[in-house]
Amino acid sequence: MGSTKLQELLARMNCPPPSRTSMQRMTHNVGKELIQLNNRDMGEKLEIVKAKNQERGLAEKEINVTVDGRYNSQTITSRKKPGLNATQESDVLERGLVERKGFKVECPNGHEDCTANLHRAAPLSEYEMGKEIGTQLALQDILVKNATTDGDGRAAKGIDDATRALHPMWKVERLADYVHLGQSQFRASLRAKFSESMFYGRTKEIRKEMKKAFSQDVKCRSSMIIGQLMEKHNKVTADVCKDLPKVLEATLRCYDGDCSMCKQYSVVCTGDEGYNWWTRSKYLGCYNITVLQMDEKDKLLLQEILKMKLSEQALNSMKLYDTTNKNEGVHRALSVNLPKNVIYSRGMQSRLASGIHRNNNKPGTSAKMKCEHLGVNLSESSLQFLSKMDRDYTYKQEYEKSQKLNVDG
Numbered sequence: 273m274g275s276t277k278l279q280e281l282l283a284r285m286n287c288p289p290p291s292r293t294s295m296q297r298m299t300h301n302v303g304k305e306l307i308q309l310n311n312r313d314m315g316e317k318l319e320i321v322k323a324k325n326q327e328r329g330l331a332e333k334e335i336n337v338t339v340d341g342r343y344n345s346q347t348i349t350s351r352k353k354p355g356l357n358a359t360q361e362s363d364v365l366e367r368g369l370v371e372r373k374g375f376k377v378e379c380p381n382g383h384e385d386c387t388a389n390l391h392r393a394a395p396l397s398e399y400e401m402g403k404e405i406g407t408q409l410a411l412q413d414i415l416v417k418n419a420t421t422d423g424d425g426r427a428a429k430g431i432d433d434a435t436r437a438l439h440p441m442w443k444v445e446r447l448a449d450y451v452h453l454g455q456s457q458f459r460a461s462l463r464a465k466f467s468e469s470m471f472y473g474r475t476k477e478i479r480k481e482m483k484k485a486f487s488q489d490v491k492c493r494s495s496m497i498i499g500q501l502m503e504k505h506n507k508v509t510a511d512v513c514k515d516l517p518k519v520l521e522a523t524l525r526c527y528d529g530d531c532s533m534c535k536q537y538s539v540v541c542t543g544d545e546g547y548n549w550w551t552r553s554k555y556l557g558c559y560n561i562t563v564l565q566m567d568e569k570d571k572l573l574l575q576e577i578l579k580m581k582l583s584e585q586a587l588n589s590m591k592l593y594d595t596t597n598k599n600e601g602v603h604r605a606l607s608v609n610l611p612k613n614v615i616y617s618r619g620m621q622s623r624l625a626s627g628i629h630r631n632n633n634k635p636g637t638s639a640k641m642k643c644e645h646l647g648v649n650l651s652e653s654s655l656q657f658l659s660k661m662d663r664d665y666t667y668k669q670e671y672e673k674s675q676k677l678n679v680d681g
Contacts, residue, residue: 275292275295275296275299276292278295279292279295299619300618300619300622302622302646303619303621303622303623303625303626304622305645305646306622306625306626306629306642306645307621307622307625308645309625309629309641309642309645310625310626310628310629311625313629313632313633313641314628314632315412317632318412318414321335322414331417333413333414333415334414334415334416334417335409335414335415335416335417336416336417336418336419336420336592336594337416337418337419337420337431338419338420338421338449338594338595338596338598338599339398339402339405339419339420339421339427339428339431339596339599340421340422340427340596340599340600340603341398341401341427342603342606343612397426398426398427398430399426399427399429399430400430401427401430402419402426402427402428402429402430402431402432402433402434403430403431403433403434404430404434405427405430405431405434406430406431406432406433406434406435406444407434407437407438409431409435410434410435410437410438410439411438415435415439415442416431416435416444417444417445418444418445418446418447418592419431419432419444419445419446419447420446420447420448420449420590420592420594420595420596421446421447421448421449421596422449422452422596423448423449423452423453423455423456428444428445428446429446431444432444432446447589447590447591447592447594448586448589448590449590449594449595449596450495450498450581450590450593450594450595451595451596451597452595452596453580453581453586453589453590454491454494454495454581455491456580457490457491457494457577457580457581458487458488458490458491459487460577460580461483461486461487461490461491461574461577462483462484462487464573464574464577465573466483466566466570466573467565467566467567467569467570469565469567470564470565470566470567470570471483471486471561471564471565472563472565473559478559481559482559482561485555485556485558485559485561486555486556486561486564488555489553489555489556490574490577490578492553492555493523493540493549493553494578494580494581494582495581496539496540497519497523497539497540497581497582498512498581498582498587498593500539500540501515501516501519501539502593507593509587509588509591512587513584513587513588515537516582516583516584516587518533518536518537519537519538519539519582520575520578520579520582520583521533521537522534522536522537522538522541523538523541523578523582524571524574524575524578526538526541526548526549527564527566527574528564528566528571529563529564531543531548534548534549540552550562602628602631605627605630605631606624606627606628606631608627609623609624609626609627610623610624610627626642629641629642634661634662634665634666635658635661635662635665636657636658636659636660636661636662636665637658637662639658639661640655640658
């Protein structure tokens with residue numbers, strides 16, 4: 273809620289509203305305290321991670337992370353130019369968030385408490401953000417072993433370079449997000465120059481729609497295969513890799529109309545006439561695709577597209593089978609504090625810290641901790657209400673997790 277709305281609310285409650293200047297000054301002072309509280313809280317959670325690693329017999333100082341960036345722009349449409357038309361950037365690192373920092377810049381107007389840390393013409397960069405994250409973690413004696421990012425993210429490279437500055441022999445491995453890898457596979461199939469006779473549609477437009485449905489099918493089928501193989505072998509990639517060559521061959525033959533290998537190797541197709549992948553697939557069923565007229569070039573193209581997921585190299589690139597969906601979920605939650613259509617030139621970091629603290633500690637607990645840190649004594653009825661907020665929040669989470677949803681990777 274902004275100052276104007278709060279003044280209006282207080283006035284309607286017959287409470288004399290304070291001036292905007294005093295409200296802004298108080299907000300700025302409280303914001304500094306919230307940043308300190310969040311930094312301390314995240315430090316404590318980092319110690320919990322170390323303790324958990326020790327309990328599990330893992331290296332205490334090594335962690336695997338997922339990284340994804342967020343820009344305060346509603347008009348970014350190019351994956352090759354992140355940050356276009358944006359003035360602020362933040363990156364989510366697993367459950368924590370690090371504010372955007374860069375080289376020190378003196379405010380052109382020289383005003384007090386300026387929060388700018390990059391020149392106004394300097395581009396925002398996930399690589400630079402990654403370097404800042406890597407430096408902060410390395411100074412806390414934490415080493416990132418694997419960093420999962422989406423296809424266009426360079427944060428992993430930044431973390432690697434920053435870590436090497438303090439630990440020259442260390443290497444951060446960049447892993448692929450299997451969801452984004454599936455999207456890349458879909459786009460590759462959509463761009464592929466298949467022969468005109470591969471799809472039997474009467475018009476060019478119908479064949480184009482059939483090709484799109486087929487590309488969705490390839491993406492969906494590959495994701496299902498990897499998911500089931502991971503479950504079968506308990507995510508032991510070495511065992512999964514042993515099955516992949518036969519699975520790839522069976523899948524390619526299946527699309528060519530030969531299901532002789534499906535029953536033993538396909539994983540998702542039984543090879544039976546009454547119930548096989550052709551009758552099971554919702555994408556092929558949309559256009560009644562029951563056969564593909566593939567020539568040798570089409571088979572080679574399809575084989576390379578399938579290898580984007582069904583190959584040892586692809587599997588090693590996503591060996592943790594992790595995704596940045598959790599990070600994107602945090603980005604959506606942060607929109608409550610930092611909506612993209614508003615530029616917070618002074619309160620961005622404090623709003624960011626407040627949102628992260630809420631996500632890390634549940635809404636009611638976070639409110640209690642903030643009030644305690646600021647010296648506010650809450651009444652018993654207020655504490656009871658905040659406890660109920662946490663119970664409702666937990667119930668909603670458990671309810672949503674209990675629903676069996678079919679997620680298309």
